[in-house]
Amino acid sequence: MEEEDSKELANAGSYGARAHFEAKGRLTGDDLGKIVGANLLEMARDVSARGGMVGHLKAFVRLPEGFLKVNVVDQELGADISGTAGASLVNSGTMNVMVVAIGIDDCQAKEVLESGLKGLDGRVRILKLEDGHDEGAEHKMISLG
Amino acid sequence: MIICQLAGFLGSGKTTLLVRLGKELGGAGKRVAVIVNEVGEVGVDGAVIDAYGLRSVELTEGCICCSLSGSLQNTLRIISKEFKPDIVLIEPTGLALPSKINAIVRTSMVEVERNVSVALVDAFRAEKLFKDTKAFFSRQIAGVDAIAINKVDLVTPEQLKEIEGMVKELNPKPPIVHLSAKTGQGFGELVKALGVM
Numbered sequence: 001m002e003e004e005d006s007k008e009l010a011n012a013g014s015y016g017a018r019a020h021f022e023a024k025g026r027l028t029g030d031d032l033g034k035i036v037g038a039n040l041l042e043m044a045r046d047v048s049a050r051g052g053m054v055g056h057l058k059a060f061v062r063l064p065e066g067f068l069k070v071n072v073v074d075q076e077l078g079a080d081i082s083g084t085a086g087a088s089l090v091n092s093g094t095m096n097v098m099v100v101a102i103g104i105d106d107c108q109a110k111e112v113l114e115s116g117l118k119g120l121d122g123r124v125r126i127l128k129l130e131d132g133h134d135e136g137a138e139h140k141m142i143s144l145g
Numbered sequence: 146m147i148i149c150q151l152a153g154f155l156g157s158g159k160t161t162l163l164v165r166l167g168k169e170l171g172g173a174g175k176r177v178a179v180i181v182n183e184v185g186e187v188g189v190d191g192a193v194i195d196a197y198g199l200r201s202v203e204l205t206e207g208c209i210c211c212s213l214s215g216s217l218q219n220t221l222r223i224i225s226k227e228f229k230p231d232i233v234l235i236e237p238t239g240l241a242l243p244s245k246i247n248a249i250v251r252t253s254m255v256e257v258e259r260n261v262s263v264a265l266v267d268a269f270r271a272e273k274l275f276k277d278t279k280a281f282f283s284r285q286i287a288g289v290d291a292i293a294i295n296k297v298d299l300v301t302p303e304q305l306k307e308i309e310g311m312v313k314e315l316n317p318k319p320p321i322v323h324l325s326a327k328t329g330q331g332f333g334e335l336v337k338a339l340g341v342m
Contacts, residue, residue: 009240098185102277
């Protein structure tokens with residue numbers, strides 16, 4: 001019996017990438033959160049324009065000063081932004097971004113993400129964009145308590 | 146070892162709930178292991194979970210209910226042997242089918258005291274998802290021990306009642322908890338329903 005694939009069942013497309021960036025000019029953590037939020041909302045509009053439905057657009061920004069997490073699941077709801085970077089000035093960092101949507105394929109999800117990231121250009125310079133594994137991500141371990 | 150699966154559609158609040166539950170369990174002295182799964186090679190949730198002080202094993206580039214089922218079983222065996230947790234929290238992708246993961250856990254050859262699962266339903270998007278993806282939505286809430294209608298702070302009591310009706314139409318068996326994983330509303334009730342504390 002052929003194994004069922006849940007991503008196919010849901011008719012979903014996805015793409016994730018890691019962007020290394022540096023700030024252009026003065027930029028705080030709060031500013032960056034708003035910029036990334038606006039950027040993910042722009043990607044959400046792109047998904048809709050392609051006839052898809054937003055599944056989850058999310059970003060995690062790792063900075064020396066803290067972190068930001070930004071989520072968009074519905075355009076009407078806007079971007080949910082949280083984290084610890086706050087008023088700290090941002091010089092550089094890395095940002096993991098993922099687009100998952102229903103009714104578009106992986107190639108379209110990649111286009112949405114890459115075209116969306118170009119929208120950051122005014123305030124942030126993307127130095128490198130990767131879509132490979134985080135070094136050691138799979139088997140780093142675990143603890144609590 | 147208890148295994149607790151936090152399932153639910155994309156953006157339903159699984160990671161937020163996992164962070165809250167992981168911290169609570171850790172604070173109560175439990176040894177907690179976290180397995181998080183992402184469809185893409187570059188994940189986001191594992192980094193978020195780490196940022197909140199929980200360490201996780203991230204399984205990427207596929208879904209643990211299908212293409213990565215073997216990886217899930219291997220990871221469970223490694224964790225069970227080397228870390229000996231009291232509880233393993235599993236966050237699958239938002240495209241996973243919880244009943245399939247339950248079956249994979251059952252055949253993983255690890256000693257499991259209890260295997261519990263909760264399906265999160267995003268209250269804000271429930272109506273749309275019910276309309277646009279009913280068959281898939283239905284399978285995502287099948288075979289779970291509890292259903293948590295999450296983000297209840299974003300809907301009115303009338304809307305919540307309608308959502309509960311839709312959910313019961315698809316799966317009338319499990320208890321339904323009204324939750325805001327973000328604010329903590331209903332969290333105690335969910336923990337009680339799952340019996341993980």
